[in-house]
Amino acid sequence: MQVSQDLAGVINEREVDHEISPIFPLRWSKRAMSGELITKEELLRLFEAARWAPSSFNNQPWRFIYALRNSEDFDRFSDLLQESNRVWAKEAAVLVLIVSHKTFDKTGQPARTHSFDTGAAWENIALQASHMGFVCHGMEGFDYIQAYDELSIPRDQYVVEAMAAIGKPGNIEILPTKLKEKEHPNTRKPIEEFVFEGRFRSDNSELPPTYR
Ligand SMILES: Cc1cc2nc3c(=O)[nH]c(=O)nc-3n(C[C@H](O)[C@H](O)[C@H](O)COP(=O)(O)O)c2cc1C
Numbered sequence: 001m002q003v004s005q006d007l008a009g010v011i012n013e014r015e016v017d018h019e020i021s022p023i024f025p026l027r028w029s030k031r032a033m034s035g036e037l038i039t040k041e042e043l044l045r046l047f048e049a050a051r052w053a054p055s056s057f058n059n060q061p062w063r064f065i066y067a068l069r070n071s072e073d074f075d076r077f078s079d080l081l082q083e084s085n086r087v088w089a090k091e092a093a094v095l096v097l098i099v100s101h102k103t104f105d106k107t108g109q110p111a112r113t114h115s116f117d118t119g120a121a122w123e124n125i126a127l128q129a130s131h132m133g134f135v136c137h138g139m140e141g142f143d144y145i146q147a148y149d150e151l152s153i154p155r156d157q158y159v160v161e162a163m164a165a166i167g168k169p170g171n172i173e174i175l176p177t178k179l180k181e182k183e184h185p186n187t188r189k190p191i192e193e194f195v196f197e198g199r200f201r202s203d204n205s206e207l208p209p210t211y212r
Pocket residue numbers: 027028029030085137138139140141142162185186
């Protein structure tokens with residue numbers, strides 16, 4: 001069991017089924033942030049973590065466009081969010097739009113795994129943020145179409161993947177009641193629901209007895 005407690009007293013008691021590094025269950029998507037700023041160096045440490053993600057042919061197709069709190073950019077990014085996200089993400093220190101490059105930098109050929117590689121880079125940021133005691137919460141609840149125009153992203157070359165709100169943890173009391181109730185770590189499907197030996201299966205009853 002991984003036990004940790006955040007500033008507001010929320011206890012993380014996630015149970016893992018097999019021994020793994022605590023960095024995985026300790027990361028979770030909090031929403032309560034304090035509105036405090038983070039330093040440029042702290043921000044760079046997050047992007048440094050992304051830098052070391054693996055990618056097909058080391059193409060590094062991830063791109064991150066950020067907006068710091070108290071800037072006009074922050075308001076522009078914030079305006080892209082759905083209200084259900086804006087209500088808590090407005091207390092972030094930085095909003096980051098995660099974008100991937102569809103082709104290989106060197107050859108211009110289609111990069112089949114651009115989204116996959118960029119997902120790995122985003123997770124590095126999330127894990128590094130958690131390690132530093134920050135909140136890092138991924139979001140798909142924003143206007144993807146408008147994001148291309150608002151942030152001058154060439155549609156033919158890049159894909160808008162997701163957004164993340166990153167900041168210092170805050171007290172859950174600042175959240176609306178519904179979100180306050182949701183502010184705790186969730187759990188996961190068991191391994192046997194998504195790992196298959198030999199061939200794909202959609203029906204778990206076919207699994208070998210050891211996995212049932
Ligand atoms: C790509 C992506 C998009 C997400 N979009 C939203 C969102 O729009 N709003 C939200 O509150 N949470 C969002 N989440 C958070 C997920 O709900 C959360 O990661 C999931 O429930 C697992 O919980 P955990 O991150 O605390 O382990 C998103 C997460 C990811 C990775």
